[in-house]
Amino acid sequence: MELDSKIYVAGHRGMVGSAIVRELERQGYTNIITRTHDQLDLTDQAATNRFFAEERPEFVFLAAAKVGGIVANQSALADFMYHNMMLEMNAIHAAWKNGCRKLLFLGSSCIYPRMAPQPMPESCLLTSELEKTNEAYALAKISGLKYCEFLNRQYGTDYISVMPTNLYGPNDNYHPTHSHVLPALIRRFHEAKESGATSVTCWGDGSPLREFLYVDDLANLCVFLMNNYSGNETVNAGTGKELSIKELTEMVAATVGYDGEILWDTSKPNGTPRKLLDVSKAEKLGWRYSTELKDGIRLAYEDFLTNPMRAER
Numbered sequence: 001m002e003l004d005s006k007i008y009v010a011g012h013r014g015m016v017g018s019a020i021v022r023e024l025e026r027q028g029y030t031n032i033i034t035r036t037h038d039q040l041d042l043t044d045q046a047a048t049n050r051f052f053a054e055e056r057p058e059f060v061f062l063a064a065a066k067v068g069g070i071v072a073n074q075s076a077l078a079d080f081m082y083h084n085m086m087l088e089m090n091a092i093h094a095a096w097k098n099g100c101r102k103l104l105f106l107g108s109s110c111i112y113p114r115m116a117p118q119p120m121p122e123s124c125l126l127t128s129e130l131e132k133t134n135e136a137y138a139l140a141k142i143s144g145l146k147y148c149e150f151l152n153r154q155y156g157t158d159y160i161s162v163m164p165t166n167l168y169g170p171n172d173n174y175h176p177t178h179s180h181v182l183p184a185l186i187r188r189f190h191e192a193k194e195s196g197a198t199s200v201t202c203w204g205d206g207s208p209l210r211e212f213l214y215v216d217d218l219a220n221l222c223v224f225l226m227n228n229y230s231g232n233e234t235v236n237a238g239t240g241k242e243l244s245i246k247e248l249t250e251m252v253a254a255t256v257g258y259d260g261e262i263l264w265d266t267s268k269p270n271g272t273p274r275k276l277l278d279v280s281k282a283e284k285l286g287w288r289y290s291t292e293l294k295d296g297i298r299l300a301y302e303d304f305l306t307n308p309m310r311a312e313r
């Protein structure tokens with residue numbers, strides 16, 4: 001990408017999209033196009049086609065998505081599949097029809113099989129069944145990355161995809177039931193500290209192992225891949241490090257300053273037992289994460305405290 005290239009970041013108000021905009025601006029890119037959902041509904045095919053025909057962006061970062069944690073995914077399976085499938089298909093197709101030079105599609109590590117080999121290489125995609133709690137979201141994301149691959153194969157496009165592990169950081173969603181595990185824990189421990197609660201109850205038994213990537217590190221990788229990678233296979237985005245949910249809760253509690261008891265509700269689902277990405281492909285391309293989890297959680301908590309709209313959602 002040249003510094004004056006016309007770049008469209010879809011989903012710029014979300015955690016990932018806003019981080020990509022910050023990273024592009026940090027690197028000196030000056031021609032960044034954005035649209036709010038009210039200005040452009042990507043699930044509306046006609047509106048999406050009009051936008052791409054009028055603006056004709058040269059490069060597209062497709063970070064728009066309907067996202068949520070286990071509860072949100074389980075309670076709205078059809079909504080998650082329809083919304084994500086429609087917006088990504090409309091955007092990718094319209095980008096291709098209107099001469100987009102390169103597109104980067106953002107997926108999720110949930111695309112990989114529930115019992116995938118650990119750490120999960122990009123090549124394990126579609127080798128066995130998915131985790132049922134987020135199957136609808138995963139199927140939509142798989143369809144998006146496969147559509148990019150098939151356009152490359154049929155029409156010679158240069159469309160790539162990146163699959164991040166669990167993300168956190170500025171502009172995260174801290175909703176008490178519809179957020180992912182790390183921001184949910186930040187809010188829960190903060191409120192417990194503020195109210196003087198003697199204990200906090202967390203879901204499951206704390207045994208699942210998870211990997212977390214600070215969102216600004218992902219944004220840096222996305223810009224790096226746009227400039228340095230072409231290929232049909234996706235690229236994993238992570239740290240290559242994992243810890244148990246129990247260890248994570250203790251780290252978040254310490255960061256927030258909550259010193260009460262942590263209890264576990266084993267009637268609630270754990271989700272996938274382990275989800276560690278094989279990040280050797282990104283490392284061989286010349287990229288590595290820079291933000292350690294302890295430092296990232298501190299930055300995320302500062303965002304929670306200074307971003308009241310996010311904290312109230």
